[in-house]
Amino acid sequence: MMLEYLQTLCGLPGASGCEDAVRDYIRAEAAGVAEEIRTDPMGNLMIFRKGKKSIGKTVMLAAHMDEVGFIVKNITDEGMLKFGFVGGIDPRVVIGRRVRFGEVVGVVGIKAVHLTQAAERKTMPKTGELYIDIGAMSKSAAEDMVSLGDYGVFDSAYVPFGDGLIKARAIDDRLGCAVLLTLLKEQPPVDTWFCFTVQEEVGLRGALTAAYNVQPDYALVVEGTTAADLADVPAHKTVCRVRGGAVLPFMDGRTIYDQGVFELLRTAAEKRAVTWQTKHMVAGGTDAGVIHKSRAGVRVGAVAAPVRYIHSPACVASIEDMEGVLTIARAFLEDIEHV
Amino acid sequence: MHLDIVKTLTQLCEAAAVSGFEKHGATIAAELLTPYCDSVEIDAFGNVIGMRRCGKTPAKTVLLDAHLDQIGFLVTEVLDGGFLRFTQAGGVDPRMLLGCEVTVLADEALYGVISCMPPHLLKPGEQDKAVPMEEMLIDTGLIDAKSRIKLGTPIVFAEKVCQLAPDSITGKCLDDRAGIVAIAQAMEKLKDAALSVDTAVLISVQEETTSLGAGIGTWRIRPDYAIAVDVGHAKTPDAPSDKTYEYGGGVMIGMGPNMHTGFTKALIKTARAEQIDHQLEIMEGHSGTNAWAMQVAAYGTAQAILSMPLRYMHTPIESVKLSDINAVSNLLACFLKDFDGEVRI
Numbered sequence: 164m165m166l167e168y169l170q171t172l173c174g175l176p177g178a179s180g181c182e183d184a185v186r187d188y189i190r191a192e193a194a195g196v197a198e199e200i201r202t203d204p205m206g207n208l209m210i211f212r213k214g215k216k217s218i219g220k221t222v223m224l225a226a227h228m229d230e231v232g233f234i235v236k237n238i239t240d241e242g243m244l245k246f247g248f249v250g251g252i253d254p255r256v257v258i259g260r261r262v263r264f265g266e267v268v269g270v271v272g273i274k275a276v277h278l279t280q281a282a283e284r285k286t287m288p289k290t291g292e293l294y295i296d297i298g299a300m301s302k303s304a305a306e307d308m309v310s311l312g313d314y315g316v317f318d319s320a321y322v323p324f325g326d327g328l329i330k331a332r333a334i335d336d337r338l339g340c341a342v343l344l345t346l347l348k349e350q351p352p353v354d355t356w357f358c359f360t361v362q363e364e365v366g367l368r369g370a371l372t373a374a375y376n377v378q379p380d381y382a383l384v385v386e387g388t389t390a391a392d393l394a395d396v397p398a399h400k401t402v403c404r405v406r407g408g409a410v411l412p413f414m415d416g417r418t419i420y421d422q423g424v425f426e427l428l429r430t431a432a433e434k435r436a437v438t439w440q441t442k443h444m445v446a447g448g449t450d451a452g453v454i455h456k457s458r459a460g461v462r463v464g465a466v467a468a469p470v471r472y473i474h475s476p477a478c479v480a481s482i483e484d485m486e487g488v489l490t491i492a493r494a495f496l497e498d499i500e501h502v
Numbered sequence: 503m504h505l506d507i508v509k510t511l512t513q514l515c516e517a518a519a520v521s522g523f524e525k526h527g528a529t530i531a532a533e534l535l536t537p538y539c540d541s542v543e544i545d546a547f548g549n550v551i552g553m554r555r556c557g558k559t560p561a562k563t564v565l566l567d568a569h570l571d572q573i574g575f576l577v578t579e580v581l582d583g584g585f586l587r588f589t590q591a592g593g594v595d596p597r598m599l600l601g602c603e604v605t606v607l608a609d610e611a612l613y614g615v616i617s618c619m620p621p622h623l624l625k626p627g628e629q630d631k632a633v634p635m636e637e638m639l640i641d642t643g644l645i646d647a648k649s650r651i652k653l654g655t656p657i658v659f660a661e662k663v664c665q666l667a668p669d670s671i672t673g674k675c676l677d678d679r680a681g682i683v684a685i686a687q688a689m690e691k692l693k694d695a696a697l698s699v700d701t702a703v704l705i706s707v708q709e710e711t712t713s714l715g716a717g718i719g720t721w722r723i724r725p726d727y728a729i730a731v732d733v734g735h736a737k738t739p740d741a742p743s744d745k746t747y748e749y750g751g752g753v754m755i756g757m758g759p760n761m762h763t764g765f766t767k768a769l770i771k772t773a774r775a776e777q778i779d780h781q782l783e784i785m786e787g788h789s790g791t792n793a794w795a796m797q798v799a800a801y802g803t804a805q806a807i808l809s810m811p812l813r814y815m816h817t818p819i820e821s822v823k824l825s826d827i828n829a830v831s832n833l834l835a836c837f838l839k840d841f842d843g844e845v846r847i
Binding site for chain 2: 438
C-alpha cells in the first residue's frame, strides 16, 4: 500500500509554497479515519488519529509535502519563461530537462552543440541565462499559458527499474508522506498527530508552526536523505548507501537527535531485523531542526530513506530501504512509551 | 486515411537507431514507406530505399533523403554497483546530460539515469564547471550489471515525444525523424498524382558520423537530382542570431556550393508560386548534412537541401513545429507534381 501511495504522491506537483495538490490528496485519504484535521495559515496539514492505546504523551510524526521546483519570474518578448529555483536545485541537472506548470509542459533549453565553442562546453551556463520554452511564439501567447508566480516542477514519471529501485521526482519527501499516510490508515499503535508540513525546502518553515500547533512531547521526522554511493565516490564520502537500509541519523547540520530516541530507533530496528545505517557526514537538515527547538523543546528522532540524485528530476531509492523506513516509523510508535 | 504526423513521429522516435545500430529503425521506416512506393528494400547497411516509378521512359530520378540514425551513446565499461561508463556516437554537449534518463539497448532494454554527484562532494567553484562525459556514469539500478550489459551496447535518450504549445513537438531524435515524416507526408500528398519523374526515397544510416548511408545509397540509386531533408538550427535566446532561423518560419532552402544553383532556384520558384513559407539558409561550404556526400556520389548529383528549423539539436528536448514539417512536405509535393526532369533556370 505504501508504494501505491508513493506512486500517487510522486505524481502530484507541490513546489514549496504550492503544496495544494498534495495536501488535498492526503486530506481526502484521511477524511474517513481521522479524529481531527487541522490546517494553519502556512498550509500545514495536521491530522490526529487515536491509536490502539493512549500513553498520555503527545506524539508527532512529520513529513514534508513540498518539493524543490521552479517559479516563473519573467516572460521574454519571444515567449520564453525566466524562472527562479524554489529550494535547492543543483543548476547542473536542469538543462535539457522537461518541466511542468500544471498542464503546460516546457523544456529548459540549450543551444545546439554545433553552435558552441569547445571552451564554452566546459563551463555551465549561469542560472540567470537559462530559460524555459513552452512552445509559445510570443510574450502574449506565453501569458495565455502561464502567469508570473506560477509554480512548476520537473516532469518526470515514477519508474520502477533495475533490481528493486524506483526513479521519480520528489521522493524527498513524498516517501515520508506515504509512510505517514500508511500508518494513519492502518491505525497507529498510540495516539498520533500526523503532520504533513509545507516549505521544508526553503528553510523548514512549515514545521515551525506545525510543532507550535500540535505541541508534541516526542517527534519523529520521516525523510529522504542524500546517498552519494556512486562508482567513483570513496566509501567515506558516500554519506549513506542505497540498499544499505533505513538511515538513522544521530546528528545533522541542524539537529543533534535525542539520544534516547536515537537509541530507541536503533534497538527497534535490530529487534525487528530491519537493516539500518547512519549518515557518515554531519550535514544537511530536516524539519527536526525547528521542531526540537519548539516551545520548551521536543525530543526528536529521524528515519530516512537513502536517495540518490535528491533534488533532481530523477531521484532514485530502493523499495527495500523504503519499506525499512516504514517498519522503523511504526516501531517508533510501538516503543515510544518506553523511551 | 491521412498520415497522423504526431503519432507517426512518436512511433519513429521510439524506434532506436543509434548511428551504426539502425537495423530495428530500418524496419519501422520501411513499413512507413511501403504504402507510397512500388518497392522498398533494406540494404546490408540498414539503408531503406523506396522507389516510386512514374511509368514513363526515359524518366529522370529525384532522390529524397532523410537520415535514419540518431545521436546516442555506447557502453565502454561496466562497473560494480550497476554503473556504466559511456562515450558518444554523434556530437553531444555534456552540459545537458546530468539527470538525464536513458535506455540501454541490451538484449532486454534497460532503464538508466545519468548520475549526478551531489553538490556537497564538489570543491568550491566546481559546480560552475561542466562534468566531462568520460567522468559521467549511468546508474542502471542493477546489482550485477556485468552479466546483463555487454561493452559496445548502444544507449539512447529515454524521453518520449510530447506536445508543447499546440503545433510544437518536443522529444529526442526529431533530427531527423522529422525529415522522414516530411518525406512520407509529401509522398502521401502525391499518392494519386501522375508524375513525370521517378521518385526514390533514401532513409539513410550513419549521417551523424560519416554520411556513409547517403554516399553508398546515392551511388546505388544514381539519381539525377537529390534533396536532403534534414533539420537546421532555429533561433533561441542563447544562440547566435546570424546562424539560426525562424522557428515556425517555414522550410529552410539551402544555398551555396553544396547545392545546385538552378535546382535550388527552381525549388524557390515553387515555394513563391505556391506561397509556401520559406527562408533561405546560406552555407558557404560544407552543409553539415548528407547533401555533402550525395552531391559527389558516382558522377555527381544536382543537389538541394530543405530543412526544418529545430531547437536544441542533439538533446532529448529537440523541438520542431508541425507547420514547418508541413511546409517541407508541401514544397516537395508541389515541386515534384510539376517537375518534368529538366531545370530551366
